Amino acid sequence: MGKILMKGNDALAEAAIRAGCRAYFGYPITPQNEIPAYMAAHLPEHGGVFLQAESEVAAINMVYGAAGAGARVMTSSSSPGISLKQEGISYIAGAELPCVIVNIMRAGPGLGGIHPSQGDYFQAVKGGGHGDYRMIVLAPASVQEMADMARQAFVLAEKWNNPVMILGDGILGQMMEPVEFTDQPLPAVEKPWATSGAKGRRPNLVNSLDIVPESLEQRNLALMRKYERIRQEEMDWEEVAADDADIFVVAYGTAARAAKSAVDIARREGIRAGLIRPISLYPFPDHPLAKAAERQIPLLVVEMSSGQMVEDVRLAAQGRTTVYLHHRMGGMVPTPQEIAEELAKGCGKKVQS
Amino acid sequence: MTTVFKRPRALSDTPFHYCPGCTHGIIHRLTAEAIDETGVLDRTVGVASVGCSVFSYKYFDCDMQQAAHGRAPAVATGIKRVLPDTIVFTYQGDGDLASIGTAEIVHAAARAENITVIFVNNAIYGMTSGQMAPTTLLGQKTATSPTGRCVEANGYPIQISEMLATLAGSAYIARVSTHNAKHVLQARRAVIKAFDVQQKKQGFSLVEVLSTCPVNWGMAPREALRWMEDHMIPAYPLGEFCAPKEGQTHA
DSSP states (O other): OOOOOEEEEHHHHHHHHHHHOEEEEEOOOOOOTTTHHHHHHHHHGGGOOOOSSSSSSHHHHHHHHHHTTTTTEEEOOOOHHHHHHHHHHHHHHHHHHOEEEEEEBOSSTTTTSSSBBOOOHHHHSSSSSSSSSSOOOHHHHHOHHHHHHHHHHHHHHHHHEEEEEEEEEEEHHHHHEEEEEOOOOOOOOOOOTOOOTTTTOOOOOOOOOOOOHHHHHHHHHOOOOHHHHHHHHHHOOOEETTTOOOOOEEOOHHHHHHHHHHHHHHHHHOOOEEEEEEEESSSOHHHHHHHHTTTOOOOOEEEEESSSSSHHHHHTTSSSEEEEEEEOOTTTTHHHHHHHHHHHHHOOOOOOO | OOOOOOOOOTOOOOOOOOOOTTTTOOOOOOOHHHHHHOOGGGGEEEOOOGGGHHHHHHHHHEEEEOOTTTTTHHHHHHHHHHHTTTEEEEEEEEHHHIIIIIHHHHHHHTTTTOOOEEEEESSSTTTTTTTOOOOOTTTBBBBTTOOOHHHHHHOOOOHHHHTTTTTTTTTEEEEEEEESHHHHHHHHHHHHHHHHHHTOOOOOOEEEEOOOOHHTTTTOOHHHHHIIIIIHHHHHHHHHHOOOTTOOOOO
């Protein structure tokens, strides 16, 4: 099939349905409202369940119940709503249930604003809720990737029995771009642990409680081993103009789109700039950054936050190269021009505009 | 030889962890008997809550999910919506259901969610060692109302059954007690009816079961039963607050 012009939120919802998502639970919040509206309009015709919950807290616990019952299930929200879901996400991670959670980030803190932001990076990649756990976190940078990652998120969730978050922002959710969908259905995955009624077998239990420290520590260690395997297998990133780069800009999502244009501007000015775009934020792709740091190539991190991913970039660089930050906040988006100027500074040059 | 009394099939062969004199064990048994009676054990999914009944997943011999504090009705909704042919019940205490989980229980009832809720009201937080609950009686002393619950500081006890019965989605709401054999048998009939209502897809069903907490009430078991009869029943009158009409369905 050909390409269709679609909003990012709609494309994500359509791709989720095509991937076999058959249950959605959510609560209204801007700028992700197209996702529940699309699910309400289209899930029932595929035999799926759409339910508007009384709160984000209830929605994520409905996801817990449905995932535990074996359904391919998702929820979506935006930053303040994602904060409310953290308790449930922790339980889902603890019970090792597969599900997809979409965060179309808006600016904070508090009620903040409704414009795009990347201020929830820490919350997404460092745990977010209580206790030791990780989500797999994917960062789309186009409407096509909003669709592709909706599908990929279900694959990863069911491969690892783990919650997967798609970390987008208000621009990715609201903008329209041509998008192509695959018609290849995602195969059903055996879930022998699901609570679907214990006919002909011993009862199943979906649970995160274990009050014996010796045994809970073993569970924690097993989770850590799983996260380590996820690190080995699921790191994903894109490199642009990397081969001869004297300087890299490091950015994800919407910031990476501006950064890509900035690389073009810088190259026209004779600055050999490249882009490293993390696609998986957890596991964080430290390999290409460590490689650049070894060669002492400066790393300019561009974020729509106070500077959160920059900490992971510094960890990857281990002090072997200069890591510096350019950032905008509050719903403001960095322009290619201002990023190009920062790239020039990093090389001791100036950009003619 | 004839067996006249045995463990219900829906209860596992696991000793309860409950304190001596606590009526949770009776209420577990009534729930299990209702599952046996309605013949739905192999398609039942139970949802355990947080509080004294947090380990109820060890005792019910069916598929179980353990829910976060107060969220059992939301978890049950998730299960029931994706597997409508299962029989889904939650087992929740009064701290869980009437305090932190009020939004979830009210909206499950309002949606006519076709699930069954066993609501155990002992007027106190048991597991966390005797704090005031929303159901604590006026004047009742607890760890966090050491001079007795007073209206000025803590307002009034919540009557969950009366409140939920005002909602159109509630098909069957009853309050029962466990202070003597006669009332245990009445409670048994109410719990069976609640499961029956779900089986007939008539909507939301809840049985509020008054229960003792001798340890945190600071009473001997027999004294606790008497206190329940003398003080709790006047504050929480027994009876059916709503019941489905013949042939009524929501689903």
